[in-house]
Amino acid sequence: MTTGSGRGRPAPTPYPHRAPFPTRWQDNDQYGHVNNAVYYEAMDTTINAWLLRAGLDPLGGDRIAVCVASSCEFREPSSFPDPWEVGLRAGAVGTTSVTWELGILRPGADDALATGRFVHVWVDRGTRRPVPVPDGIRAAIERDLLT
């Protein structure tokens, strides 16, 4: 938002994965814009849908991914019924954690309405202590989400 004219602005980094995320009537707050918390729902949904396809079992597995930090910068307002796409790439991939980088995008466009981050740590479901990122998920990230 309000961040200048774009002069000298670096080219947007592409997102290797993009998924549609339609807005809902209830997403608009009383200013008529999608509420900021909805951007986190969009990012969370996109990461979890990708993880499910990569083999994460959110209910049956013994390791679960826990969000330890998230953040978002909002550049342009948006309103229902705007359709969104969410772009996803992996940032840092550590032993027990992954930093996801995301963009809230207009369909087919690269300029982001908002950009954000989620940091997930994998923990043992019972003890809640950090455990290594499961091999299958690490392999899928390295294959599909690095830029």
Place this chain on the structure above:
Amino acid sequence: MTTGSGRGRPAPTPYPHRAPFPTRWQDNDQYGHVNNAVYYEAMDTTINAWLLRAGLDPLGGDRIAVCVASSCEFREPSSFPDPWEVGLRAGAVGTTSVTWELGILRPGADDALATGRFVHVWVDRGTRRPVPVPDGIRAAIERDLLT
């Protein structure tokens, strides 16, 4: 998350304003914990309720507060029906923007389940260009939310 023993951890900074924020059944995700996006709803609600009491008119005024960035670190999971309190203080107060610092707290406790930030920029409702923080809000922040 679960980060460390607390040895050498600085004393939690107190929040001059605290407000209750009960959790809802629907806040729990399928892991049985309050979803990360709900923490942003809690922070947004607390800021806006405080602003309303300080004289912000979200619909009638010519200046509105727009969220340009937010972030949160999650330290401990929590589940409905846990009651929450949200602590609020002002961080940086600039000409056109305010950084709010918040804690998601157990009632009566100072250790935060999560800590977060919202950056609001005041803009003209019509032109969407930054305008000074309204005097009444600035005065209320300086009186009630600085530490």
Place this chain on the structure above:
Amino acid sequence: MTTGSGRGRPAPTPYPHRAPFPTRWQDNDQYGHVNNAVYYEAMDTTINAWLLRAGLDPLGGDRIAVCVASSCEFREPSSFPDPWEVGLRAGAVGTTSVTWELGILRPGADDALATGRFVHVWVDRGTRRPVPVPDGIRAAIERDLLT
């Protein structure tokens, strides 16, 4: 719920309008199923998106549609990331009110996971007294949503 074998069950009535409604991670409650309130978000979103296309101006107009009653019967559970379609048709169309009939559907299927109703009354934005359904909306309903 899961009631009966389908023997003698009448053929599902077709919905003249269908729209996709993807589920979100946060829609699942801690049983791992989409929470019942989300079905109302899906119905509300579908009605409002259709109204916007039919010319309703939710913010600028002098007549607004207010929900005075809603209901839903839930037949089968569903879970994120199931994609949904929402089917829409008009039931009773009165002088000042419309009853919408909706089905939560699997994409391309006619059997409903859930069926519901919304009753909207048009009111003057200022006085909140009932006013006639706007002509353009009535015409669009009669053209597109009657069965």
Place this chain on the structure above:
Amino acid sequence: MTTGSGRGRPAPTPYPHRAPFPTRWQDNDQYGHVNNAVYYEAMDTTINAWLLRAGLDPLGGDRIAVCVASSCEFREPSSFPDPWEVGLRAGAVGTTSVTWELGILRPGADDALATGRFVHVWVDRGTRRPVPVPDGIRAAIERDLLT
């Protein structure tokens, strides 16, 4: 809403259980009123909080309560930051199902902003077939929620 003058309207039936339910900023839709789906969140939260106190274990038990139908009539609009109370009583209590009757109330008042119903059927978590309402829950309902 707007339904009649109140002449001859029966006295509101009291709710033996009442619980606070504060509204949230994000509950307001772009008309500036609490969205209709939030009323269902309020009713669901109140029922589940009461059930938890009555001994329901939403994750560990072998019988879970599934919502098979719900409905709501909306009488007066309400806006964040209005505080709500939700009133709860039991309507029909059958072998495998309970009909809950609820009111969305102003704190300390008996006139309802909205009234609604939830029908819960208890099912075996594995087979999803109806099972009797657990004895402890039935006893608590009969003791605390009948009028």
